[in-house]
Amino acid sequence: MKAPSPALLQQFAVIVGPQNAVTGAAELEPYLVEPRGLYHGSTPVVLRPGNTAEVSAILKLAQANGIAVVPQGGNTGMVGGQIPDASGAEIIVNLGRMNRIRKLDAESNTVTVEAGVILQTLQEAADAADRLFPLSLSAEGSAQIGGNIATNAGGTAVLAYGNTRDLVLGLEVVLANGEVWDGLRTLRKDNTGYDLKHLFIGAEGTLGIITGAVLKLFPKPKGRSVAFAGLASPHQALRLFGIARSIGGPNVTACELMSATSVGFLYRNAPQFRDPLAGKHAWYLLLEISSSRSEEEARALIEEIFVKAFEDGVAEDAVLAESLQQSKDLWHIRHALSDIQKAEGGSIKHDISVPVASMPAFLEEATALVEKMVPGCRPAAFGHMGDGNIHFNISQPVGADKQAYLARWDEMNDAVHAIASRMGGSISAEHGIGALKRHALPHVKSGVEMGLMRSIKGAFDPAGILNPGKVL
Ligand code: FAD
Ligand code: MLT
Ligand code: ZN
DSSP states (O other): OOOOOHHHHHHHHHHHOGGGEEOSHHHHHHHHBOTTSOOBOOOSOEEOOSSHHHHHHHHHHHHHHTOOEEEESSSOOSSSTTSOOTTSOOEEEEGGGOOOEEEEETTTTEEEEETTOBHHHHHHHHHHTTEEOOOOOTTTTTOBHHHHHHTTOOOTTHHHHOOGGGGEEEEEEEOTTSOEEEEOOOOSOOOSSOOTHHHHTTSTTSSOEEEEEEEEOEEOOSEEEEEEEEESOHHHHHHHHHHHHHHHGGGEEEEEEEEHHHHHHHHHHOTTSOOSSSSOOSEEEEEEEEESSOHHHHHHHHHHHHHHHHHTTOEEEEEEOOSHHHHHHHHHHHHHHHHHGGGGSOEEOOBEEOOGGGHHHHHHHHHHHHHHHSTTOEEOOEEEGGGTEEEOOEEOOTTOOHHHHHTTHHHHHHHHHHHHHHTTOBSBSSSOOTTTTTTTHHHHSOHHHHHHHHHHHHHHOTTOOBSTTSOO
């Protein structure tokens, strides 16, 4: 793609107003780096539109001049999808200013938002209306709804409420040619032609820019109980999950697995976090039970689960939160695991999923393999056990050269992904493909699937201006 001329940059700036066109090197920097430090992009401008009409005018101008556009929300994406390449030709459209909650309809259990609404803001607005917007991830303080939809984000509540895809009723999208598709319907049932919203959900900004969404709300649980258990193995964790599901059924709203190494990084590097259990265990499980009836019911269910777990010798120890603050403290341990890995040097990341019952076998085989590939490396696995989704993140050997270790990223990914694929799993459970896994996609998708995706891309973005080099 060619870079926009100064005259064209001026035309883009006029659309959003010069104060919303970021061009200074220092001001641009935060938009050009991402949480893992794997990508550092370059751009002549970040445009911050205030409404859908401005996004439409930007894309119309971009398409007419063959200018590449990278949509960006909270910039918390894990696969480089929101970062422009190093050419300096791609412009960023950041949706952060479009952050209005347009309408919350508690009776219909729907909320209509603009793409730039921060996930935590929406969670709080739902809570204030005695409702629940269940999507929850450690980056919820920065991630925006548009980015959550574009990546079909998963997080810790998928077990009971599904991925972002399951939470979307309608979308407003600006297409590559600037046309606006108003699909902001609040209907639960509407069988009139292709369900177009599903093409944009998870498309990572390659088919259109999401500017608005209608999302589902849920009744706010009357009670929640959280436990933090110490276990001997992933196999025991799987058994505990089975006991929880057999007793708690749909009331099991989260089940997060953590290795001793992953929580050990936290206690070592962030002493404000304290191990809630007296002894040491090889694995830990955070279990959350919700009740639509009462705190008492949630508590009774989680106690029944652990009576059975101890009877069956599945759990070695457990603590049940006695207050909302204690629940938050236990969740805070889980939510801190991702970022703290930076403190331990280079970390080669994975976001795999396998059938839930295959997790112990995956962890055993993949751990043995990577320890053979890089003696002294430190598997610090954690993740969404209930969804079969493990972040099999491997920290460098202590004292190793970080860059030399990270240079083995693809080799290690390929080996670990091969195990997941052989078990019928996915190489990207929730983070998407972006730039990071683009080369791997054709190895896990059939020629028919790649052909269909390229046909859709060609139909929606014939000039290839939307987030080039990502996904396909
Ligand atoms: P960005 O990073 O800005 O963009 C992500 C992608 O979406 C890019 O391809 C971008 O081009 C596209 N995009 C952004 N906005 C739009 C739009 N309006 N229209 C079209 N395309 C758009 N993810 C999970 O799924 N589960 C987790 O548990 C999880 N935990 C995380 C923990 C941490 C500490 C961090 C840093 C990240 C985590 N993530 C997780 C990844 C990330 O938070 C999600 O992918 C999130 O949905 C990205 O939202 P964002 O607004 O930051 O998007
Ligand atoms: C999380 O679940 O915290 C993230 O998706 C994992 C990661 O940072 O690798
Ligand atoms: Zn995750």
